[in-house]
Amino acid sequence: MLDWNDLKYFVAVARHGSTLAAGRALGVDQSTVQRRLTALERHIGRALVQRHTSGYRLTDFGTEMLQAAQQVEHAAVAFEQALAESRRNAAGVIRLTCPEPLVNRLTKSGLLDRFHVQHPALHVEFVMSDKYIDLRTGEADVALRSGDTDDGVLVGRKVGDSLWAVYASKDYVARHDMPSSVEELGGHPLAGFEESMSAHRASQWLRDVAPDAAIVARCGSVLGLLLSAKAGVGIAPLPTALGDSEPELVRVLGPVAALSRDWRLLAMPEIRKTARVSAFFDFMVSEIEALKPIITG
Template structure:
């Protein structure tokens, strides 16, 4: 009998094509992933991957077993969800996944209040660029931006949230404020990179200021914030991140076309569990206190 836990390592490597990527996804060391793959292959008495300096590629035997491993993963996740239905106590761990742009400056105070209300519960907050799979049991609840595309999940809209343009006060002192959107073409801009370059705020800024000088790029929200605070140029941020920063001036007000939505999501099997119900209800009730901040009503342009 193999160690069932080794199937997690097998699937992580099969999906990513490398032990380094699998290690990041699983939150372990790369050497641990390599060791567990080797142990699984030894236990099975066959090779699953073709290994090279370019990564790990599934061979025929690995491909045939991958689908069965996925089915096992789904069965284990379903087993855990069924067990959770019998947990009537508001205690233990609740795994919540979200992106750093939602968590920063918003979830921390809310989670602190949640812990005070439910001291026997512990929220494990997972900040991830990728979407943790709720069907595979990688998290219990997700807080995500944008309207959900998976209709099979239980979804509840939390709030709308705006984006605005910001620059450091030192940059404004040197370059001044743009008086109209076309004036951005004469300013230095900080752009997004990687997957972040596909978000609506990034595309909008490129469209309204195609001739502007791009002086830096960042593939994360917090990297973007640091670049703007350093005085490099003007960049876009969620208003709940940009407005509270005393060293930043808002140079572009929130626009209706850049309003985003925050949603709570969970698997249908978990919607009636006490912990998930408590978290959904708490977040829905208490996010209302942050509506002014999320809509950009807490300060004015150039303040």
């Protein structure tokens, strides 16, 4: 019988153009992809791909069969997501993804305690990341997210404003002059995001306004920027909710209009309709006034 699992290796090679890239996407080594693809072709009795110097290309037969294989892949992913969703519904778990600094602020605010009192059968688990977690993969149910969040797939609503300003430590200010304008930022050592966060709006803004500035600390998270600023190694852009709450920091510029975005509560449409996620959305909307100081400052 056909091993349906082998089809995902065929689809991955067709999608990525090489067994190496397919292996990376699937989290296996290149030899595994080659072995499983060969086994599939041997079972079928016809070649699906051809090896070229530039990578793998589909044969005419492979092109003919690709759409059907993709349909199997989509059905398998849908089944896995439905199974995971059923398990989470039964357990009453809501996985909330949000930036790391918000976890402490949300927890200390008592907001989630009130939610658990109202809904004792439900439990919120954090999936912490400064990068966007793809809700389509099922890694999280709900995102509390700021930035460019309108991707045409997720549904949700605005729950507050995301404001950013530029901060320095009191010690830094005592040793150096503060920039009096955005144009003077280039004359100061800066803390910014590392390459993996290059698409973040703060990274893009620093490149625009201070392209020749000395970046003395490259961080993979907002908490890294915060710690760099507190250590006095340089000036850093930070969310106002975070920067203003630190007594060791001084706001030197801002809020910066170019960095302002909306905070949104987001979910996949089918997940948004479940009872547990609907309960969480309804509660958070009812608590918007309490939420605003947490996410905006």
